Amino acid sequence: MTFLPFETIVIETPLTKEETISNLSKSIEPEKSFRFFNKSDTKDFEGQLRGNEFEIKRIISYRNSFLPIIKGRLQTFGTGTRVTVNMRLHAAVIIFMAVWFGGVGLFFLASLLGLKDNGDTILFPLGMLLFGYALTMGGYLFESYRTKEILTDITKGRIVSNAR
Secondary structure, eight states: OOSSSEEEEEEEESSOHHHHHHHHHHHEEOOOSSOOOOGGGSOSEEEEEETTEEEEEEOOSSOOTTOOEEEEEEEEETTEEEEEEEEEOOHHHHHHHHHHHHHHHHHHHHHHHTOSSOGGGGHHHHHHHHHHHHHHHHHHHHHHHHHHHHHHHHHTOEEEEEEO
16 A cells, blocks of 8 residues: 555556557647536546657546646557556645645644643644545545556556556
8 A cells, every 4th residue: 555645557558559659649638727627528638648758637527636647658568568657746736735744743743742731732733634644645546546547448458566
């Protein structure tokens, strides 16, 4: 199980690199700054496919700040193709959560060190830390799982390595 919102997976597919690129390009559209969410006329991903590399994110009809940014690289592997995929949070979300966890962590530490006669003061910052972690990982893992399913369907491959 992953404990941080970063993953590297490897998908192996029997398709050639050209077939894999073709399948991916059918599922990726250019990124739009403003989108009306009508899933019926959109593709699975938005982003760019340049040569043997791509940077994409899923197109969703709801808000999720923890949607993974997906960077991938295609390599010929025997008669098929190996797709190496790195997933992580958006940089702005990482910075925001680092500041948030830092502030709550300091509050927790201050409560822990200042704990003399009231044991309840430590529960609030501890609860906030656990809630923030659960919110981050829950949102990320939900999207990560769905992304892996879609990518394996598009590439007609299987995940052979899930290095977390």
